[in-house]
Amino acid sequence: MVKFMAKVGIIGAGPAGIFAAINIKNSNNEVYLFDKNDKIGRKLLLTGNGRCNITSGKVYDDFLDHIIRNKDFLYSSFSTFDNFAMIDFLNRNKIETLIEEDDKVFPKSMKASDIVNLFEELIRKKQVKFLANTKVFSVNKDGRFNLETSKGQMEFDILVIACGGLSYPKTGSSGDGYKFAKSFGHTLIEPLPSLCPLYLKKTLPIKALSLSDIEIRAYTDDKVFSEVGDILLTPNFITGPAALRLQARGARSRITKISIDFKRNIDDLDRILINYLDKNPKKAIGNSLKGFLTESLIETLLDEVPISKNKPSNQITKEERKKLASLIKNFTLETRKNINFNSAVVTSGGVKTTEINPKTMESKLVEDLYFVGEVIDIDGLTGGFNLQIAFTTAYSASLAIKEKL
Numbered sequence: 001m002v003k004f005m006a007k008v009g010i011i012g013a014g015p016a017g018i019f020a021a022i023n024i025k026n027s028n029n030e031v032y033l034f035d036k037n038d039k040i041g042r043k044l045l046l047t048g049n050g051r052c053n054i055t056s057g058k059v060y061d062d063f064l065d066h067i068i069r070n071k072d073f074l075y076s077s078f079s080t081f082d083n084f085a086m087i088d089f090l091n092r093n094k095i096e097t098l099i100e101e102d103d104k105v106f107p108k109s110m111k112a113s114d115i116v117n118l119f120e121e122l123i124r125k126k127q128v129k130f131l132a133n134t135k136v137f138s139v140n141k142d143g144r145f146n147l148e149t150s151k152g153q154m155e156f157d158i159l160v161i162a163c164g165g166l167s168y169p170k171t172g173s174s175g176d177g178y179k180f181a182k183s184f185g186h187t188l189i190e191p192l193p194s195l196c197p198l199y200l201k202k203t204l205p206i207k208a209l210s211l212s213d214i215e216i217r218a219y220t221d222d223k224v225f226s227e228v229g230d231i232l233l234t235p236n237f238i239t240g241p242a243a244l245r246l247q248a249r250g251a252r253s254r255i256t257k258i259s260i261d262f263k264r265n266i267d268d269l270d271r272i273l274i275n276y277l278d279k280n281p282k283k284a285i286g287n288s289l290k291g292f293l294t295e296s297l298i299e300t301l302l303d304e305v306p307i308s309k310n311k312p313s314n315q316i317t318k319e320e321r322k323k324l325a326s327l328i329k330n331f332t333l334e335t336r337k338n339i340n341f342n343s344a345v346v347t348s349g350g351v352k353t354t355e356i357n358p359k360t361m362e363s364k365l366v367e368d369l370y371f372v373g374e375v376i377d378i379d380g381l382t383g384g385f386n387l388q389i390a391f392t393t394a395y396s397a398s399l400a401i402k403e404k405l
């Protein structure tokens, strides 16, 4: 049991740590928020390309279906503080929100900096002590929690680990939370990059191409799965919403190759090709196919068959045409083995969820130790789900901590 004016230490001033701090602070406690950066919310500023897709407008089950790993862990805390509670919190604090395509919620100003400014103001108002440029090196518990920091040693009654994962390590999320969790005996599910581009083994001779409504399939050693939507195909990687979703779903298994169906709504592609070629029998095939396929893609596909783009349409053999049709429906590319965290939006993996109380975020191994945000083995797709995980877990921890104090 913790005594009056308890000291709460929170390591990490990302969305999870900040939200925990402003919700824990009351007249019964002192809250210290540590970050190795000079300001709060360094990664938060980058979210949604600087616009901050702060949460999703999807309703309960639909929302939870976008949590890829360990969504069951979120049920309890999400019932306490869900996406609509977050929108309400923002609106009460004079941040107007709007819902864009696919139910993505943004601040109306489209500025992540407005969210960071609000959090800075709340930290000041609530008198949370923010320790900027303060790196925590190690933590241990001997009665109280002892923290070794770049500004000296400090002791706390309650400790919240909100260090994030490993993605975009230059923002400060460099995996320290995992080290701290392990030092308390927690199990770590191997952190792997998620929501990152699919890197290609061989460079493609194309210009970057934005493609809509295509089907992209991933192959691992034992599974094939697919996504439909928009992608950006570049010489060295594939990104865009459908590619990111695909990578995230396969993040824990190795995707060895991917294949793209450029015309997923057309079954009898051979007949369509015949029509295009017959319409302009003397025209070079490279020109005949314009209007049906993007120019840069035509060249790549013809090279792959191989057919010269200058070959007259009426001289294309049946075999060449069939091969072209098959490439349009099933354009296969090998993917690179090594991907890193520098371009991953989130980390898949982290502190094992079965060792954390899903209602309170308290460690089941160490009393008064809490985990919030991306450091936990839970992650979602793009669309505001990962920030909401941070807010939901932080809020639940704050309720439980305040109840103790």
Ligand SMILES: Cc1cc2nc3c(=O)[nH]c(=O)nc-3n(C[C@H](O)[C@H](O)[C@H](O)COP(=O)(O)OP(=O)(O)OC[C@H]3O[C@@H](n4cnc5c(N)ncnc54)[C@H](O)[C@@H]3O)c2cc1C
Pocket: 011, 012, 013, 014, 015, 016, 017, 034, 035, 036, 037, 041, 042, 043, 044, 046, 047, 048, 049, 052, 053, 054, 055, 134, 135, 136, 137, 162, 163, 164, 165, 167, 168, 171, 172, 173, 174, 175, 176, 177, 344, 345, 346, 372, 373, 374, 375, 383, 384, 385, 386, 387, 388, 390
């Ligand atoms: C480019 C990009 C865009 C994104 N866009 C979106 C989006 O639009 N919507 C969405 O929902 N999600 C988005 N995400 C994901 C989302 O930003 C993260 O899931 C979220 O920030 C995790 O919050 P967190 O507080 O758990 O960790 P973080 O935001 O990673 O914060 C952890 C903090 O802990 C600090 N820290 C770590 N170790 C120590 C230590 N030893 N001592 C002191 N401080 C330490 C770090 O400096 C950091 O500030 C995006 C991610 C990236 C990289």
